[in-house]
Amino acid sequence: MDKNTFMKELEQALSVLQKDELKDILSEYEQHIDMKMKSGLTEEEAIADFGSLTELTEDILSAYHVRADYAAPKKKPFQGPEKAKAACIHAGEKAAEGLKSLGAFLASVLAYWKRKIRAPFVWAFGRWKKHKEKGYHMEKQEITTWIPGDVPEDREPQMQNGEKEGGGAVGGMQTGPGRLQGFGRKPDWKKRSVWKAFLNGIEAAFRLMVQAVLWGVRMMWNAGWICFSLFFAVCGVVCLYILGLFVVLLMQDYPLAGVTVGFLGAMLCAFSVAGLGLTFLWRKEKARDIRHGDSGGPDREKDSAQKTEGEQYA
C-alpha cells in the first residue's frame, strides 16, 4: 500500500471523528511515515510497520472512546459515492431537461413577440408592395391594350363603314379627314406612352432610390448591432481574463471569492448580450419564396408576405 491510499483509507475509517481531530491525527501518521522514509525505509515498509489498518483504527478510535464497530458501518460511504454519483447525474440530467424546456419556452415567447412586433410592419410593407405591383400592372395593361386596341382599330372600321355608305366621291373626300383624324390620334397616343415611359423611369428611379435607402438602413442597422455585439464580446473577453487572474489569486488564498464570482457573472452577461445583439442582425432570406410563393392559404400568404418584405430590403 502506498502512502496516499493508506492516508485515504485511514481518513475514511476515522471519518467519525471531528474534522480538526482527524486532521491532527492524520498529520501525525503522515509525519511518521515521512520520517521513516527519511531513515531509509521504503513507503511500503513504513506502512507495513503499522500492522493491520482495522486494528490500528480500532486503537485510535478507542483513544477517543468511540466504538470501533460504530465506525465500521461508516465505511459504507465507499458505496456512497456511486449512489451520489448516480444521483448527481440524474439531477444533472433533470436540470438540463428543465433548462432546455425553459429555453424552448423563452424562445417561443421571444418568437411570438418578434412576430407580433413584426406583423404590422410586414402587413404595411406587404400592402405597399401589393399596391406598387398593382399600379405597375395596371399601367402595363393599359398600355398593352391601348396600343393595338380600342381607339385606332375601332376608328378605322367605322371610317371604312362611312366610306362604304357615303359613296365614291364623298367617300374619297371623307377619307382625307378620316385619315387625318387617325393620324392626329397617333401622336397623342405616342405622347402618352412617352409620358408613361417617363413616369415609369421616374418610378424605377424612385424604387431604386428606396431600395438604396433601405440597403443603407440595413447596413447601418447591421453595423450598429455588430459593433454592439463586438463591444460586449470584447468586454466578455476582458472579464474572462480578469476572471482567470482572480482564480489564480484565489488559489493563492487571496480573499477574492466574491469578486471572482462577480466577474464570472459579468463575463456570462457580456457574452450573452453579445449573442443577443447578433440575433438582431437583418439577414437576407434566400430563394425560399419560390417554393412557397405559389401555394395559397392564409398562413402561406403571410409567410410569403414576410419573405417579400425580406426581399424588398435585400
Place this chain on the structure above:
Amino acid sequence: MNAQFKKGVLELIVLESVRQRDMYGYELVEEVSKVVDVNEGTIYPLLKRLTNEHYFETYLRESNEGPPRKYYHLTAAGVLYRDLLEKEWNELTEKVGEFLEGCRHG
C-alpha cells in the same frame, strides 16, 4: 511479548519518556521501541488519549526539515498519574514476583 502486557506498561513508558524531556511523536515511538517491541501505530492513539485526559500538553515547534513538529509535555496531572502508574506497576511486579517465588519454593 504478550500484547496485553505491552498495552499495560506502554502508558507508563510513554509518560516516563516525556517526563525526561519534551518529545515529538516519532521520537517517542523510537524511544518506546527501544524498551518494548510495539506496533508503532498504537503510540499515537495513546498520546491522543493522554492528551485528551490532560496528562499531556502539546505545542508546535519548527523543525529544520519538514513541517513543524508537535511536542508533548507532561503536565502536573501527568506527573501524578505517572507516579500512580509506577506505584501500581511496582506493587504488581512485587506481588507477582512473590507469588511466583512462593510457588517455586512451595
